[in-house]
Amino acid sequence: MNIPVVFWLVPFASLCALAMAWYFFKYMMKEDEGTVRMKEIAGYVRIGAMAYLKQQYKVVAIIFVILCLVFAFMSYVLKVQNPWVPFAFLTGGIFSGLCGFFGMKTATYASARTANAVSKSLDRGLRIAFRSGAVMGLVVVGLGLLDIALWFILLSMFYEGENTALVTITTTMLTFGMGASTQALFARVGGGIYTKAADVGADLVGKVEANIPEDDPRNPATIADNVGDNVGDVAGMGADLYESYCGSILSTAALGATAFAINGDMQLKAVIAPMLIAAVGIFSSLAGIFLVRTKDGASMRDLLHSLSLGTNVSAGLIAVATFIILYLLGIENWVGVSFSVISGLAAGVIIGMATEYYTSQSYKPTKSIAKSSETGSATVIIKGIGTGMISTMVPVVTISVAIMASYLCANGFDLSMSSESISKGLYGIGIAAIGMLSTLGITLATDAYGPIADNAGGNAEMSGLDPEVRKRTDALDALGNTTAATGKGFAIGSAALTALALLASYIEEIKINMVRAANEGATFIDNLGNTFNPENAGLLDMIDFFQVNLMNPNVLVGVFIGAMAAFMFSGITMGAVGRAAGAMVEEVRRQFREIKGILDGNATPDYGRCISISTRSALHEMVLPSLLAIVIPVVVGMILGVAGVLGLLVGGMSTGFTLAVFMANSGGAWDNAKKMIEEGNFGGKGSSCHKAAIVGDTVGDPFKDTSGPSLNILIKLMSMVSIVMAGLTVAMI
Structure with a gap:
C-alpha cells in the first residue's frame, strides 16, 4: 500500500503538539512559585497526587495483564481474533495513562505559580493557568495522533497487497481504542471517587459544621481535596478525552474503509481524511490558545469571552481548512462530507453554549438555584435536579439534528x-464526531485549566495571601466550573456520535470474523434455511441475517439492559462516593474532636490520614463499576447474540448520553450557585443560604465529577468490548 505523502502531516502535527506542550510546560516552570508556605502546600499536593496515581496504575496494570492474556488466548489458541489485538490494546492503555500523568504533573506545578501570578495581575494568572491546561490538551492530541499514525504505518507494512487490507487495518486499530477506554474508565471512576470523597468531607464538616472557610488549613481534608482535583479532574479527564479523541478517529477510519471498499484509491483517502482533519485541528488549536488573555477587574462575562474567543477562532479555522483538505484529497462528494464535519463543529458549539447557559452564574438557571437557597437545602436540590433535566433538551435535539445532517450530507441526500x-x-x-473533537487541543485546555485555578485558590487560602488574591482565584475557579461543564458536554456529545459510528464498525467486525470462520469450514444458515455467504454480504444483508429489528425480543431485551447499565453504573459510582465521603466525614470530625487546638490554629491536622482514606476508597471502589462495562457486553453477546449486543449498545448510548448531560449540568449549576452566594449574594458566606447551597453542591459533586463524565466512557467502552469480542460472539452462533 502506497501511503500518500500528505499522510505524513499527521505524525508531523502530533510532534508539533508535543513540542508546544513542552514549551508551555517550561514557560510555566519559569514562573515564581511564591512564598515558602506556598511552595510547601504545593509540595504536599504534588506528593499526594503522584502517590495516588502510582497506586492506581499498579491496580490497573494487573487488570491489563489479565485482559492481555485473555486476548492472547483468543488470538493464538482459539484463533477467533486478530493476532495484533493484545499489543494494540496494551499501547492504547499506556498512552492513555501517559496523558493523565503528564497533565497532572503539570497541574501540580502550576497551581502555586498561578496563585502567585494572580497576586500581580489577573491576566497573568489566567495565562499561566490556561497554558498549563493547554499542556494537557496538546499532550492528548499529540500522543493520540502519534499512536494512530504509528499503528497505521506498521499495519500497512504487514498487510501490504491484501484486498481487504484497509478494512483489516482499521478494525484492528479499533482495539487499541478499547485499551484507551479501559484505562480511561479506571482513571475517571477512581479519580472521581477520590476527589469527591475529600471534597464532600471537607465541605460538610469544615464549611457547614465548623463554619470555617473553604480550603482553610485547619480542615484535615483540605490537602486531600486539592489532591483530588488533580487526580480526578486532570489525570482522569486527560485519559477520558484521549479515549474520546482516538475513538472518534479510529471508528471513522474504519467506516471509511467499508463505505468505499469498492474503490481502492478512494478507500485510502476516506481512511486518512479523519486523521488529516485532526492534524490540522492541532494547528488551529494552537492559534486559539495564544489568543486567550484578559484584563484586571474582568467580569465573569469578560472571562468567558476571553476563552470563547480562542475556541471560536479555532473552530472557524478548522471549518475553512476542512473544505480545503477534502478538496485537495479528492474525497468523493467532498462538499457534502465537509458539511458533515461542519455539522459536528456546530453541534459542539451549540452544546457548549447550552451548557454555559445552564451552569454559569451569569444566567437565569443558576441564579434561580441560588435564590432557591432562601427556602433551604431541599429546594436547592429540587431546583438543581429540575434544571439538569430540562438542560438535556438542547444537547439531545442538537445531536439528533447533527446526526441527520451529517448522514444526509455525506451520502448526497440519498434516501434509498x-x-x-x-x-x-x-x-x-x-466524521461529524471528528469535527466536534478537532479542536480538542484548546477545548481540553479550557477544561484542564479549571482544576489548576481551583488549586490556586486553595493555595492562596492556606498560605494566608491577601483576600484580593482569593477573590481573583475564585473568579477564575467559577469560570473553570463553567468551562469544565462545557468540556464534559463536548465529550458526552462526541461519545454519542462515536458510539453510533461504532455500531457499524461492530457489524463489520462480525462480518470479518464470519468470513474467517467460513474459510475454515464453518457454514451459516439464515432464518429461511438458506446458506449465507458473509463475504459478499452488505450492511443490510448482515442486519437481515441477524434479524436486527424491533420485533426481535433479543434486540428489545438488549435495549433494556443497555438502559439499565447506565443507571446501574451511576448508582454504583454514586454509592462509592457516598461510602468514601462517609469515612472522610467521620475522620474530619474525629480530628476536630481529638486533636486539641486545630480550630484555634494551634495544632496541625493529620492531612496524611485523610489522603490515605481517599486513596484506599478510590482503589477499592473503582474496580466493580469498571469491570461492569467489560463483562456486560460479553455476557449479552454470548446469550443474546449479535442482535442483543446491538440493542445493548443502542440502549446504553441513548440513556447514557441523556443521563450524563443531566448529571453534568446539574452538578455544574449547583457548584456555581454556591460560588454566586459566596461572592456576597443572598447573605454571602456563612449564611443559611450558603449552607443550603453547600448541600446542593455536595450532592452535585459526584454527579458532575464521578458518575456523569464516566458515562461517556461507559458508552464507548461497551462498544469497543463488543468489537473486540466479536470473534467469540461469532463462535457462539
Whole structure:
C-alpha cells in the first residue's frame, strides 16, 4: 500500500503538539512559585497526587495483564481474533495513562505559580493557568495522533497487497481504542471517587459544621481535596478525552474503509481524511490558545469571552481548512462530507453554549438555584435536579439534528436506504464526531485549566495571601466550573456520535470474523434455511441475517439492559462516593474532636490520614463499576447474540448520553450557585443560604465529577468490548 505523502502531516502535527506542550510546560516552570508556605502546600499536593496515581496504575496494570492474556488466548489458541489485538490494546492503555500523568504533573506545578501570578495581575494568572491546561490538551492530541499514525504505518507494512487490507487495518486499530477506554474508565471512576470523597468531607464538616472557610488549613481534608482535583479532574479527564479523541478517529477510519471498499484509491483517502482533519485541528488549536488573555477587574462575562474567543477562532479555522483538505484529497462528494464535519463543529458549539447557559452564574438557571437557597437545602436540590433535566433538551435535539445532517450530507441526500448509501451516511456521522473533537487541543485546555485555578485558590487560602488574591482565584475557579461543564458536554456529545459510528464498525467486525470462520469450514444458515455467504454480504444483508429489528425480543431485551447499565453504573459510582465521603466525614470530625487546638490554629491536622482514606476508597471502589462495562457486553453477546449486543449498545448510548448531560449540568449549576452566594449574594458566606447551597453542591459533586463524565466512557467502552469480542460472539452462533 502506497501511503500518500500528505499522510505524513499527521505524525508531523502530533510532534508539533508535543513540542508546544513542552514549551508551555517550561514557560510555566519559569514562573515564581511564591512564598515558602506556598511552595510547601504545593509540595504536599504534588506528593499526594503522584502517590495516588502510582497506586492506581499498579491496580490497573494487573487488570491489563489479565485482559492481555485473555486476548492472547483468543488470538493464538482459539484463533477467533486478530493476532495484533493484545499489543494494540496494551499501547492504547499506556498512552492513555501517559496523558493523565503528564497533565497532572503539570497541574501540580502550576497551581502555586498561578496563585502567585494572580497576586500581580489577573491576566497573568489566567495565562499561566490556561497554558498549563493547554499542556494537557496538546499532550492528548499529540500522543493520540502519534499512536494512530504509528499503528497505521506498521499495519500497512504487514498487510501490504491484501484486498481487504484497509478494512483489516482499521478494525484492528479499533482495539487499541478499547485499551484507551479501559484505562480511561479506571482513571475517571477512581479519580472521581477520590476527589469527591475529600471534597464532600471537607465541605460538610469544615464549611457547614465548623463554619470555617473553604480550603482553610485547619480542615484535615483540605490537602486531600486539592489532591483530588488533580487526580480526578486532570489525570482522569486527560485519559477520558484521549479515549474520546482516538475513538472518534479510529471508528471513522474504519467506516471509511467499508463505505468505499469498492474503490481502492478512494478507500485510502476516506481512511486518512479523519486523521488529516485532526492534524490540522492541532494547528488551529494552537492559534486559539495564544489568543486567550484578559484584563484586571474582568467580569465573569469578560472571562468567558476571553476563552470563547480562542475556541471560536479555532473552530472557524478548522471549518475553512476542512473544505480545503477534502478538496485537495479528492474525497468523493467532498462538499457534502465537509458539511458533515461542519455539522459536528456546530453541534459542539451549540452544546457548549447550552451548557454555559445552564451552569454559569451569569444566567437565569443558576441564579434561580441560588435564590432557591432562601427556602433551604431541599429546594436547592429540587431546583438543581429540575434544571439538569430540562438542560438535556438542547444537547439531545442538537445531536439528533447533527446526526441527520451529517448522514444526509455525506451520502448526497440519498434516501434509498441501500447498503452503500447507509455506509456513506454513517461515515458522515463519524466524521461529524471528528469535527466536534478537532479542536480538542484548546477545548481540553479550557477544561484542564479549571482544576489548576481551583488549586490556586486553595493555595492562596492556606498560605494566608491577601483576600484580593482569593477573590481573583475564585473568579477564575467559577469560570473553570463553567468551562469544565462545557468540556464534559463536548465529550458526552462526541461519545454519542462515536458510539453510533461504532455500531457499524461492530457489524463489520462480525462480518470479518464470519468470513474467517467460513474459510475454515464453518457454514451459516439464515432464518429461511438458506446458506449465507458473509463475504459478499452488505450492511443490510448482515442486519437481515441477524434479524436486527424491533420485533426481535433479543434486540428489545438488549435495549433494556443497555438502559439499565447506565443507571446501574451511576448508582454504583454514586454509592462509592457516598461510602468514601462517609469515612472522610467521620475522620474530619474525629480530628476536630481529638486533636486539641486545630480550630484555634494551634495544632496541625493529620492531612496524611485523610489522603490515605481517599486513596484506599478510590482503589477499592473503582474496580466493580469498571469491570461492569467489560463483562456486560460479553455476557449479552454470548446469550443474546449479535442482535442483543446491538440493542445493548443502542440502549446504553441513548440513556447514557441523556443521563450524563443531566448529571453534568446539574452538578455544574449547583457548584456555581454556591460560588454566586459566596461572592456576597443572598447573605454571602456563612449564611443559611450558603449552607443550603453547600448541600446542593455536595450532592452535585459526584454527579458532575464521578458518575456523569464516566458515562461517556461507559458508552464507548461497551462498544469497543463488543468489537473486540466479536470473534467469540461469532463462535457462539
